[in-house]
Amino acid sequence: MxxxxxxxxxxxxxxxxxxxxxxxxxxxxxxxxxxxxxxxxxxxxxxxxxxxxxxxxxxxxxxxxxxxxxxxxxxxxxxxxxxxxxxxxxxxxxxxxxxxxxxxxxxxxxxxxxxxxxxxxxxxxxxxxxxxxxxxxxxxxxxxxxxxxxxxxxxxxxxxxxxxxxxxxxxxxxxxxxxxxxxxxxxxxxxxxxxxxxxxxxxxxxxxxxxxxxxxxxxxxxxxxxxxxxxxxxxxxxxxxxxxxxxxxxxxxxxxxxxxxxxxxxxxxxxxxxxxxxxxxxxxxxxxxxxxxxxxxxxxxxxxxxxxxxxxxGPMSWCPQPDSSDLLTLALFTSSGLAYLSVSAKDASIVDKTSHNLDGRWDQISxxxxxxxxxxxxxxxxxxxxxxxxxxxxxxxxxxxxxxxxxxxxxxxxxxxxxxxxxxxxxxxxxxxxxxxxxxxxxxxxxxxxxxxxxxxxxxxxxxxxxxxxxxxxxxxxxxxKIRESLPIQNTTAESLLFTLKKLVENTVEDAEQMPTFAKETVDKMMQAYRSDDISDGSVGAVDINDLEGLVKELKVRAVFDENTLKDRYGILVSQACGDTSSNELSRTLISYRLATALQRLSPALAHTPFSEEILMHQNRLTSLINGLLFPNEAEDDVMEGIEGATSAQILIRGLIIHANIPDYFRQLVGTLDQIRAAIAADENIIRDAGSDTT
Known part of the structure; x- marks a missing residue:
């Protein structure tokens, strides 16, 4: 099994x-x-x-x-x-x-x-x-x-x-x-x-x-x-x-x-x-x-x-979720049984206590x-x-x-x-x-x-x-x-959610004809459960260029939490769970496009080295190519003004900051640069076909 x-x-x-x-x-x-x-x-x-x-x-x-x-x-x-x-x-x-x-x-x-x-x-x-x-x-x-x-x-x-x-x-x-x-x-x-x-x-x-x-x-x-x-x-x-x-x-x-x-x-x-x-x-x-x-x-x-x-x-175990009154729940497995405590987070005092004899068992809780x-x-x-x-x-x-x-x-x-x-x-x-x-x-x-x-x-x-x-x-x-009815609303990662989605496909989808319905239904539920309201209207460039953590935070807000990009990311994840990745090219291209657009809004002062300038040059080529395909009749400035920055966990997520004082970030971006070059050089036909379909 x-x-x-x-x-x-x-x-x-x-x-x-x-x-x-x-x-x-x-x-x-x-x-x-x-x-x-x-x-x-x-x-x-x-x-x-x-x-x-x-x-x-x-x-x-x-x-x-x-x-x-x-x-x-x-x-x-x-x-x-x-x-x-x-x-x-x-x-x-x-x-x-x-x-x-x-x-x-x-x-x-x-x-x-x-x-x-x-x-x-x-x-x-x-x-x-x-x-x-x-x-x-x-x-x-x-x-x-x-x-x-x-x-x-x-x-x-x-x-x-x-x-x-x-x-x-x-x-x-x-x-x-x-x-x-x-x-x-x-x-x-x-x-x-x-x-x-x-x-x-x-x-x-x-x-x-x-x-x-x-x-x-x-x-x-x-x-x-x-x-x-x-x-x-x-x-x-x-x-x-x-x-x-x-x-x-x-x-x-x-x-x-x-x-x-x-x-x-x-x-x-x-x-x-x-x-x-x-x-x-x-x-x-x-x-x-x-x-x-x-x-x-x-x-x-x-x-x-x-x-x-x-x-x-032993052991001692806290419930991961506080109750409605912000009390913490603690289970203590003592030598005489279970002590079930409600504990105040303010002063660690015991608010309520309940016990159980655990059927009189004498062996250790494992x-x-x-x-x-x-x-x-x-x-x-x-x-x-x-x-x-x-x-x-x-x-x-x-x-x-x-x-x-x-x-x-x-x-x-x-x-x-x-x-x-x-x-x-x-x-x-x-x-x-x-x-x-x-x-x-x-x-x-x-x-x-x-x-x-x-x-x-x-x-x-x-x-x-x-x-x-x-x-x-x-x-x-x-x-x-019940798992399919609503996804748990809590902190998670793509790997954990992908495992749950694969188990749902394995145990709830009986016919291949039901797969598109399952995929659409799941993406909608993911948008409800795992969306962020922290959308910034300001410019990333307004952050102090010496504040590395601030730059990372602001860029992530603009480049990751865009609604369209979230939907594309969730669609890619669901398609992997369903075993159908043939329809991901357009979503991946648009994710890369939105991220490249967001990175171009960084302050030019961050590009101190030829390596970072080369990255920006290739991103400019990528955005110009897709802009020409998606918006052939509009000026470039008008196009850039209406684009929200976004990204995915699979493309460029570990190369968000271009800063000359942190060479490790540049080395992490090498793989990203290769992907952009490949998208422009080798996969140009795919991008053009996707753009023509969209327009």
Missing amino acids: ADVTELRCWPSCVNALDWSQDNIIALASDERIELLFPNTVSYERDNDVPQWQHVPLQVPWFSNDELPLKNPAPLPNYSIGEEISPSVPIAVSWSPPGLAKHRRCALAVLTSNLVLSIWSAEGKLHEEPSWNRRLLINNALTDYFSKSSATEISSISSKPEERLRLRSRIRAFAWAPPLSGESRTMGTQVSYGRQYLAVSNDDNQVIFMVVESPTSSLGSSSSWKADILAHASLRLEEGTSSTEPELFEDIVQQQRFIPHIAWSPWIWQGDQHRSVVVYATNEDIRARPITFKDGTMSLGDEITYQRMDVRYS GVVWDHDKQPSPRLHFSSLLSTVQSPTAVLQKTSGTLESGKAPNWKEKIENSTVLFSVKNDLKGHSRTKVWGLTASALGDFIAACNSLHPSDSIEYGPPADRRGTVALSTLKPYS
């Missing part, structure tokens, strides 16, 4: 799955990270079902340059993970879009040696050599605390070199969700903003940092880096810390690190953004309100949620997904490592002040069916069990992926690692008919 792929490995941790905005699923296994690219069945159903594409990343491998050898730590600070572990992945999470090249997502991987690394691709996503480790967050902690740790007292170690060792280890991390309020359409944002990351170390501290790449810095930086913005230490209770514990009980009860971190979505209140960061201690939950205003992030005072122990359980699309209250899907199939509850929804269990979801039914088939295939007579390693939702929230492995329950399982098998299966969170 196209909705299922088999893995030749077992996952290495719970919450082992994460689905990016770029439609890539990352899976943590013992020896590598598996990047999974889900495929769909083409409309020609006679073809074989395509297999998913798997790209392995050798995350556990570190060079001596990346991780120099360290002297063994003394017994009080000794870490098995840091010193002798095989560096298996223990947590994975994709960043929001905008950090990696071409404004894609970057992958953060925490390994058992307590090292957090950032991975991204430089070339084709489906090729393993394109992916590489770009940054080690631990190095940023070492640089930061080597300058400041001498004046700070540690509750665990009194020696400066050991304090630095503890503060450079990473136990947990969480990306900040993207800031709300920026104008955006499908696949394009006016401003991506900065990417924030929170990590915890081995000395009871939470560190807030910003991660930057050559892409996010608009070419001003040639390398990846992480800058520490602030750090906060836990307020420790008496008796929970000691630099020299003597008894085993003291060692077990000692508060040494923060095992879980979760960062809430942002809420716009007044003139600033607000969110809440929660993190777990041995005995309770701590929370800090975060405010973001005028490019500056500030931390509020720490507050405590008493009698909520998630030290050996996956959490929120389904929050157009419902009175969000539905919480969750799995546990060993008892998902046996326990009746897999979905909870808050109704009339209580948490009620919903019917078994599709993903659970698929796991139950695979368990039965495994038992029959291996003649186990029902003696089989399933381990569920994780759940993750697609970017649009319409699909859910579940990872599980199958095992015998009444005998010893043995065999080489090559015989290990796991499964990742996709399920819908709602029927395809």
